[in-house]
Amino acid sequence: MADEVKLPRLGQGMEAGTITRWLKSEGETVEKGEPLFEVDTDKVTQEVEAEVGGTLLKIALAEGEAPVGQTVAWIGEPGEEIKEEAAPPPAAANPETPEPSSPPANLVREVTPPPSTNGGRIKASPLARRIARERGIDLAALRGTGPEGRIIAEDVEKAQAAPAPRAPVPVGEVESIPLTSIRKTIARRLTAAWQAPVFQLTLSADMTRANELVARSRELNPDVRVTVTDVLAKICAQALMRHRDVNVQYTEDALLRFPTANVGIAVAAPQGLVVPVVRGVERLSLAEVATARDEVVGRARDNKLATQDLEDGTFTISNLGMFGVEQFVAVLNPPQAAILAVGATVDTPVVRGGAVVVKPMMTLTLTVDHRAVDGAEGADFLRTVKQFLEDPALAL
Amino acid sequence: MPELSYREAVRDALAAAMRADDDVFIMGEDIAEMGGSMGVTQGLLDEFGPERVRNTPISEMAIVGAGIGAAMAGMRPVVEIMYEDFLTLSLEQIVNQAAKHRYMSGGQLKVPLTIRTQGGAGWSPGAQHAQQLEAWLVHVPGLKVVFPSTPEDVRGILWSAIYDDNPVIVFEHRLLYPVKGEVPEELVPIPIGKARTVRAGTDVTVIATGPLVHRSLDAAKRAEEEGISVEVIDPRSLQPLDEDALVASVKKTNRVVVAHEAVERMGFGAEVAAVLQYKAFDWLDAPIERVGAKFAPLAFAPVMEQFVVPGPDDVLAAIRRTVGR
Numbered sequence: 120m121a122d123e124v125k126l127p128r129l130g131q132g133m134e135a136g137t138i139t140r141w142l143k144s145e146g147e148t149v150e151k152g153e154p155l156f157e158v159d160t161d162k163v164t165q166e167v168e169a170e171v172g173g174t175l176l177k178i179a180l181a182e183g184e185a186p187v188g189q190t191v192a193w194i195g196e197p198g199e200e201i202k203e204e205a206a207p208p209p210a211a212a213n214p215e216t217p218e219p220s221s222p223p224a225n226l227v228r229e230v231t232p233p234p235s236t237n238g239g240r241i242k243a244s245p246l247a248r249r250i251a252r253e254r255g256i257d258l259a260a261l262r263g264t265g266p267e268g269r270i271i272a273e274d275v276e277k278a279q280a281a282p283a284p285r286a287p288v289p290v291g292e293v294e295s296i297p298l299t300s301i302r303k304t305i306a307r308r309l310t311a312a313w314q315a316p317v318f319q320l321t322l323s324a325d326m327t328r329a330n331e332l333v334a335r336s337r338e339l340n341p342d343v344r345v346t347v348t349d350v351l352a353k354i355c356a357q358a359l360m361r362h363r364d365v366n367v368q369y370t371e372d373a374l375l376r377f378p379t380a381n382v383g384i385a386v387a388a389p390q391g392l393v394v395p396v397v398r399g400v401e402r403l404s405l406a407e408v409a410t411a412r413d414e415v416v417g418r419a420r421d422n423k424l425a426t427q428d429l430e431d432g433t434f435t436i437s438n439l440g441m442f443g444v445e446q447f448v449a450v451l452n453p454p455q456a457a458i459l460a461v462g463a464t465v466d467t468p469v470v471r472g473g474a475v476v477v478k479p480m481m482t483l484t485l486t487v488d489h490r491a492v493d494g495a496e497g498a499d500f501l502r503t504v505k506q507f508l509e510d511p512a513l514a515l
Numbered sequence: 516m517p518e519l520s521y522r523e524a525v526r527d528a529l530a531a532a533m534r535a536d537d538d539v540f541i542m543g544e545d546i547a548e549m550g551g552s553m554g555v556t557q558g559l560l561d562e563f564g565p566e567r568v569r570n571t572p573i574s575e576m577a578i579v580g581a582g583i584g585a586a587m588a589g590m591r592p593v594v595e596i597m598y599e600d601f602l603t604l605s606l607e608q609i610v611n612q613a614a615k616h617r618y619m620s621g622g623q624l625k626v627p628l629t630i631r632t633q634g635g636a637g638w639s640p641g642a643q644h645a646q647q648l649e650a651w652l653v654h655v656p657g658l659k660v661v662f663p664s665t666p667e668d669v670r671g672i673l674w675s676a677i678y679d680d681n682p683v684i685v686f687e688h689r690l691l692y693p694v695k696g697e698v699p700e701e702l703v704p705i706p707i708g709k710a711r712t713v714r715a716g717t718d719v720t721v722i723a724t725g726p727l728v729h730r731s732l733d734a735a736k737r738a739e740e741e742g743i744s745v746e747v748i749d750p751r752s753l754q755p756l757d758e759d760a761l762v763a764s765v766k767k768t769n770r771v772v773v774a775h776e777a778v779e780r781m782g783f784g785a786e787v788a789a790v791l792q793y794k795a796f797d798w799l800d801a802p803i804e805r806v807g808a809k810f811a812p813l814a815f816a817p818v819m820e821q822f823v824v825p826g827p828d829d830v831l832a833a834i835r836r837t838v839g840r
Binding site: 127128130131248249266271 | 718741742743769796797798799800801836838839840
């Protein structure tokens with residue numbers, strides 16, 4: 120059979136070359152070592168010598184780019200049979216590349232396996248085999264670019280980069296944890312919540328005074344541990360009283376507008392997420408909010424909540440600031456119309472009076488059910504929350 | 516650091532050992548007044564006298580046999596075989612006596628004999644004076660075989676050979692004698708069995724001995740211009756062999772060329788290739804290439820001699836084959 124002339128690797132890292140000119144034409148006799156064609160790599164133009172002598176039977180790629188290892192011509196005895204591979208498409212980078220001229224009638228065109236196979240045995244270096252074995256790569260799918268079409272390590276490395284089938288990562292036995300009823304409830308309610316057309320509003324508030332308020336409250340009444348969440352609950356309740364259209368529950372037939380702000384606090388209890396409600400927060404002092412919140416959250420953590428602890432909420436606060444989360448989007452807690460996602464308070468450079476100063480800033484993201492509340496209403500409510508946080512006295 | 520030729524470095528080691536230790540003496544053909552046919556022992560007769568710098572009859576068997584006897588009697592003789600081609604005449608003594616007595620006496624006898632010899636092509640000495648026969652002796656348990664390639668190495672390794680309690684064959688190469696190199700001010704012994712990385716590289720490891728170390732360095736420089744980074748390692752000691760150093764390098768480069776001036780067939784390179792394919796099989800990314808003399812007697816005619824003996828071009832071609840060029 121005729122010998123294939125392959126595009127050689129002319130330098131480390133060379134993956135393709137562009138044939139610019141053939142120095143021999145089809146039918147011409149070629150001596151071993153005679154220059155055969157010229158190749159442009161990204162570095163140089165180089166003459167490629169014939170590795171065998173004979174007649175240049177056919178040029179498969181007259182001009183244009185080809186990957187290293189691709190057969191570009193055949194050398195053999197005149198009239199000898201050529202086993203041609205399915206010609207790969209010309210590189211997209213060279214749309215003007217002329218198609219290889221159609222083969223003479225005496226050529227037998229048949230699809231052969233990749234050149235690295237030889238009677239079923241895949242020609243690959245031991246290193247290539249080891250890498251392929253370790254990474255679960257099928258050598259049969261690779262094209263070798265080493266000497267005589269051998270698959271070398273570089274070929275396997277490249278296959279690795281491609282989205283090739285990979286061996287499954289060994290894992291331990293998969294544990295099946297039956298869903299608890301609370302987990303099922305969480306799933307059902309959040310899936311339902313996901314159906315709601317919501318929008319999000321985000322702003323940051325300067326927490327200087329709110330923090331002072333927390334510190335001062337603790338100082339005055341060490342028995343009650345007031346937290347930022349309590350301040351938020353109280354302030355949101357005051358804001359809800361001023362924006363009663365946000366203090367609603369959405370039902371199929373009607374919006375239920377509540378006379379009191381019943382604020383839910385999202386709690387990561389051992390059994391799962393629960394949102395116990397502190398009722399009538401607008402009527403409670405900060406210390407009372409703290410006490411009520413502490414009591415109900417404590418029962419949530421002890422898994423001792425009663426049904427009524429979870430009912431009649433009109434608004435929810437979800438605070439992940441203690442985890443360092445700076446900003447996130449909470450999923451609506453139906454039938455409530457809004458939920459506030461609270462991030463960490465972070466010292467941040469901000470501009471005050473034309474100068475950059477560092478302030479403890481907290482980012483708030485309000486998720487609003489658009490079926491119940493429109494954008495301007497939601498924004499107005501959130502602005503009030505910001506004002507109250509930055510100047511808690513305004514909440515009086 | 517002072518510069519010595521390879522020849523001077525050998526002489527320096529001999530003289531230093533003879534000064535340090537009365538048990539060390541040298542024997543060989545024409546080594547006294549003439550200073551040896553290669554001039555290595557010039558001047559030693561004047562310093563150490565005819566008792567310790569002894570001319571011998573032309574009988575390699577007798578030279579080595581006398582050396583073995585003296586060694587077993589407590590001396591540290593260094594005998595010179597003028598050409599390694601003539602080592603063949605002393606093989607009975609080396610293979611059956613020197614290599615065996617320590618073992619057969621259950622350790623009661625030891626043979627701290629050093630046999631220096633030289634050979635090699637490149638100056639048209641003809642078929643009977645140009646061979647490289649080191650592989651013959653690597654095959655014999657009980658012998659140590661070294662082949663230093665630089666003045667520093669030959670000085671330090673010859674010293675270690677003299678003070679080794681086993682027979683050590685030191686192969687020198689005719690073309691290396693005039694090669695100069697820097698050596699430490701004081702003689703620094705170099706342990707037998709440690710390879711030396713002559714040049715660091717990342718793509719191909721060339722494991723070369725004797726003059727091929729220098730020819731491989733030439734080839735490595737040219738390969739560098741083509742973007743191939745070549746590591747050159749000189750095992751220095753063929754037996755024992757620093758397998759760890761060779762394997763470590765191959766695990767780094769994944770490609771190997773073994774190069775020596777001796778005939779390729781059954782040469783030292785065949786053993787190295789076998790060791791590496793076994794110990795580093797899964798790290799090889801190309802067949803191990805061997806470079807050695809063609810399977811032919813060496814001709815007087817320089818052109819024919821050069822055709823048979825491997826040069827830098829042959830090493831470079833092998834380097835290129837390993838990287839698929």
